[in-house]
Amino acid sequence: MSTLLIKNARYIVSCDDKDTLYERCNLFIRDNAIEYIGPQARQAEQVIDAGDMVVYPGLINTHHHLYQLFSRNLPEVQRMELFPWLVTLYEVWKGLDEEVESCASLVGLAELAKTGTTTCFDHHYVFPKNGGDLIAAQFRAAQQVGMRFVASRGSMDLSKKDGGLPPDSVVQTIDDILADSERLVRVWHDDSRFSMRQVALAPCSPFSVSTDLLRESAKLARSLGVRLHTHVAETRDEEDYTLQKFGMRPLEYMRSVGWTGPDVWYAHGIWFNDDELKVLAETGTGVAHCPISNMKLASGVCRVPEMLRLGVNVGLAVDGAASNDGSNLLEELRVCYLLHRLHSSALAPTGYDILKLATRGSAKLLGRTDIGFLAPGMAADLFLIRLTRPELAGAQFDPKSMLGTVGFKGAVDYTIINGVPVVQNGELVTLDESETAARANEVCRRYLRR
Numbered sequence: 208m209s210t211l212l213i214k215n216a217r218y219i220v221s222c223d224d225k226d227t228l229y230e231r232c233n234l235f236i237r238d239n240a241i242e243y244i245g246p247q248a249r250q251a252e253q254v255i256d257a258g259d260m261v262v263y264p265g266l267i268n269t270h271h272h273l274y275q276l277f278s279r280n281l282p283e284v285q286r287m288e289l290f291p292w293l294v295t296l297y298e299v300w301k302g303l304d305e306e307v308e309s310c311a312s313l314v315g316l317a318e319l320a321k322t323g324t325t326t327c328f329d330h331h332y333v334f335p336k337n338g339g340d341l342i343a344a345q346f347r348a349a350q351q352v353g354m355r356f357v358a359s360r361g362s363m364d365l366s367k368k369d370g371g372l373p374p375d376s377v378v379q380t381i382d383d384i385l386a387d388s389e390r391l392v393r394v395w396h397d398d399s400r401f402s403m404r405q406v407a408l409a410p411c412s413p414f415s416v417s418t419d420l421l422r423e424s425a426k427l428a429r430s431l432g433v434r435l436h437t438h439v440a441e442t443r444d445e446e447d448y449t450l451q452k453f454g455m456r457p458l459e460y461m462r463s464v465g466w467t468g469p470d471v472w473y474a475h476g477i478w479f480n481d482d483e484l485k486v487l488a489e490t491g492t493g494v495a496h497c498p499i500s501n502m503k504l505a506s507g508v509c510r511v512p513e514m515l516r517l518g519v520n521v522g523l524a525v526d527g528a529a530s531n532d533g534s535n536l537l538e539e540l541r542v543c544y545l546l547h548r549l550h551s552s553a554l555a556p557t558g559y560d561i562l563k564l565a566t567r568g569s570a571k572l573l574g575r576t577d578i579g580f581l582a583p584g585m586a587a588d589l590f591l592i593r594l595t596r597p598e599l600a601g602a603q604f605d606p607k608s609m610l611g612t613v614g615f616k617g618a619v620d621y622t623i624i625n626g627v628p629v630v631q632n633g634e635l636v637t638l639d640e641s642e643t644a645a646r647a648n649e650v651c652r653r654y655l656r657r
Contacts, residue, residue, distance in 0.1 A: 297373045304337075
């Protein structure tokens with residue numbers, strides 16, 4: 208049994224049901240849960256003096272492609288939109304193996320942890336022949352970093368010859384996909400409270416998987432009690448594809464194969480019309496908002512203000528490292544705030560609203576009731592930022608909105624995941640950063656030479 212006291216915090220932004228902002232309070236952690244928040248300073252084995260710090264709930268990333276980390280900042284794709292971008296990069300991604308997956312996941316999760324993320328969902332859907340057990344490699348990397356991790360058994364069964372985008376070497380048969388999906392859920396999925404590892408089923412997108420795969424994946428996921436995820440309504444090209452092939456817009460098509468409901472969330476969700484937003488709200492179907500990726504690939508602006516007014520479940524995400532070129536949900540938070548201020552003016556979410564998207568909203572997308580805000584009985588997932596930094600001088604009058612309005616650019620001072628300090632004084636304590644980066648760069652060079 209371990210105990211940790213965060214002592215005399217200048218502010219604790221709880222994001223709880225009452226939006227409580229604590230001042231000059233203590234937060235006491237026993238093992239992996241918060242036991243107490245209040246004025247009393249309890250005895251603990253470890254103490255963090257937070258007199259000049261603000262404490263936030265850990266950020267929750269609801270859509271990522273960690274494998275893409277070694278294909279970011281490639282000059283030949285920097286001016287492409289989604290479909291040509293994918294076609295070009297599949298020629299790189301078909302060389303994935305366990306070593307690449309492990310290293311890419313390790314450094315991506317390390318960056319997330321250093322910038323306040325405590326839970327990451329990753330959407331992995333590229334499974335080259337003889338690539339090894341890529342999802343196991345991800346779980347090992349998450350355990351090494353100390354990240355609370357939700358993996359997906361993604362999939363593609365339509366290659367170029369079938370009218371899809373990827374090469375033959377990264378698609379699989381429906382039978383192989385479903386068998387491996389069930390195996391991974393049985394081996395890795397833990398649905399207990401404070402679970403550090405879970406699995407979702409996540410066929411890639413309407414234009415890279417068959418109708419049968421979507422329908423059978425939904426049936427399997429529900430029989431196993433796991434959640435469903437895919438890309439939907441990301442671009443006009445996708446909309447044209449489903450209209451031409453199925454005679455339906457993307458959401459109507461997904462609904463026809465059982466892909467709406469409170470156990471489903473979509474990445475992007477940019478091109479929904481008014482009626483479709485109401486369907487999302489009525490069915491409890493969620494959306495992972497990826498503002499930086501949407502901007503970089505010129506995909507469009509997600510209608511987040513309207514979604515929130517209708518009660519659609521919305522979380523925040525960084526998306527793939529190759530369509531974002533980073534793994535920093537803190538950066539995403541401020542860009543999200545600024546994007547919607549530009550696009551919606553006074554109707555845009557506040558900085559604090561965006562923080563709640565990245566915490567409470569994201570937790571809801573993942574079906575988690577044990578993370579997303581700070582209160583007794585909740586998981587001890589949080590991060591701390593020192594307010595005495597020059598870049599935050601004069602910016603402390605609204606700590607609830609600060610991460611959106613002012614933003615924070617570097618590594619946080621502390622990240623605590625499941626009660627364990629993973630980042631201390633801005634540095635990871637779970638791995639050697641220099642050694643990890645050096646190995647990752649060497650693996651990346653070999654990978655790209657393929």
